[in-house]
Amino acid sequence: MGFVDFIIIFIAIIVNILITIYLGKQWQFWFQFHITGCYQFIYWLVVVIAGLSLIFSILLHNISSYWLPLFCNTVTGLMICCFFTLFIFDTVRWLSQKKIKPNLWLKIVYIVAVVSLFCFGHEMAINAKIVHYQVKIHKSAHVDHLRIVQLSDIHLNELTTHRFIQQMVDEVNKLNADFVVITGDTLDKYLKPFTQKSFDKQFQQLRSKYGAYIIFGNHEYLATKLENNREEDITNAFMQIGLKVLKDDIIYFDEVGITLVGRDDFSSCYYNIKRASLSDLMIFTDTNTPIILLDHQPKDLDEPEKLGVDLMISGHTQAGQIFPINLIEKLMYKNSYGLYQDKDHHFTSIVSSGYGLLGPPIRLLTRSEIVVIDIVFDKNTNNE
Numbered sequence: 001m002g003f004v005d006f007i008i009i010f011i012a013i014i015v016n017i018l019i020t021i022y023l024g025k026q027w028q029f030w031f032q033f034h035i036t037g038c039y040q041f042i043y044w045l046v047v048v049i050a051g052l053s054l055i056f057s058i059l060l061h062n063i064s065s066y067w068l069p070l071f072c073n074t075v076t077g078l079m080i081c082c083f084f085t086l087f088i089f090d091t092v093r094w095l096s097q098k099k100i101k102p103n104l105w106l107k108i109v110y111i112v113a114v115v116s117l118f119c120f121g122h123e124m125a126i127n128a129k130i131v132h133y134q135v136k137i138h139k140s141a142h143v144d145h146l147r148i149v150q151l152s153d154i155h156l157n158e159l160t161t162h163r164f165i166q167q168m169v170d171e172v173n174k175l176n177a178d179f180v181v182i183t184g185d186t187l188d189k190y191l192k193p194f195t196q197k198s199f200d201k202q203f204q205q206l207r208s209k210y211g212a213y214i215i216f217g218n219h220e221y222l223a224t225k226l227e228n229n230r231e232e233d234i235t236n237a238f239m240q241i242g243l244k245v246l247k248d249d250i251i252y253f254d255e256v257g258i259t260l261v262g263r264d265d266f267s268s269c270y271y272n273i274k275r276a277s278l279s280d281l282m283i284f285t286d287t288n289t290p291i292i293l294l295d296h297q298p299k300d301l302d303e304p305e306k307l308g309v310d311l312m313i314s315g316h317t318q319a320g321q322i323f324p325i326n327l328i329e330k331l332m333y334k335n336s337y338g339l340y341q342d343k344d345h346h347f348t349s350i351v352s353s354g355y356g357l358l359g360p361p362i363r364l365l366t367r368s369e370i371v372v373i374d375i376v377f378d379k380n381t382n383n384e
Contacts, residue, residue, distance in 0.1 A: 184217025
């Protein structure tokens with residue numbers, strides 16, 4: 001874990017604690033809890049456990065890999081919905097100059113609003129949309145156009161359902177992809193659910209004209225010090241089902257006339273793995289051909305712009321997953337989500353919000369997605 005990651009986690013914990021205190025105090029007001037003594041202690045104990053449930057789940061992950069995360073993630077999602085709903089209630093009360101007072105109907109409205117927001121957020125998380133991008137690459141290839149379907153940040157774990165993955169596979173196979181690219185964090189942390197719950201058999205069903213290509217994200221590395229979960233174990237598991245693993249690899253497709261570069265993840269340096277620099281990789285490419293780069297984290301767009309990359313495809317950010325994290329990410333990344341283009345360098349960056357989830361089973365002001373990239377190339381005048 002890097003220093004920046006540590007700071008982000010530390011700030012997240014502090015914010016989590018402050019929100020928990022806010023919820024505990026305001027619930028007492030709106031629900032008119034008049035409790036003292038040991039009941040007051042029990043009330044705050046329950047509030048703190050609920051408010052910090054996601055942290056407890058991470059700390060106690062060795063106790064249970066299913067029921068505890070399921071319970072804690074659900075509670076965390078409900079607490080987030082409680083916070084947003086309560087914030088709206090308090091804002092309306094403040095705007096009314098505190099004329100609004102707690103009553104039975106407001107209590108009912110609050111509970112209904114929380115449950116409705118949670119259900120809406122869950123729907124945004126489990127029903128992915130298909131997002132289309134049109135990209136023009138100002139170089140000629142051996143084809144006029146190409147369709148790439150991107151999957152990212154699936155975060156497979158014990159809570160992932162076969163229905164969720166089969167829905168993804170079926171949607172991808174309807175899209176008539178030339179290439180399927182999976183841009184990291186396919187696993188949440190452990191390889192075991194992927195192989196032992198037959199998710200690998202479902203991934204094997206992915207269909208495209210020129211194959212499916214996968215790179216590592218930071219979550220593939222999280223448990224690589226464990227036996228049967230090492231880097232080579234994950235790589236072999238992917239390769240056994242026909243996924244082409246790219247770890248600082250370059251492939252030139254003579255039939256198509258494009259170059260595909262797949263980078264190892266930025267986090268690999270924390271696990272004693274030296275990732276090749278992009279400048280070193282680009283030495284082995286022909287920049288006169290269209291170059292498509294797969295890199296999990298969209299950390300530095302200036303470098304691929306200058307080195308002749310035409311299209312960079314990334315994930316990692318989840319588009320924030322839950323507001324207002326998406327606003328914070330916009331300050332961290334040149335492109336935190338969607339399409340970015342630099343016309344001077346003829347460079348395009350596409351960042352997916354991902355198909356899966358981290359933590360609570362909801363998305364607020366974001367949505368899970370499958371990305372379709374339709375690329376058009378300059379006409380090859382040599383063949384005219």
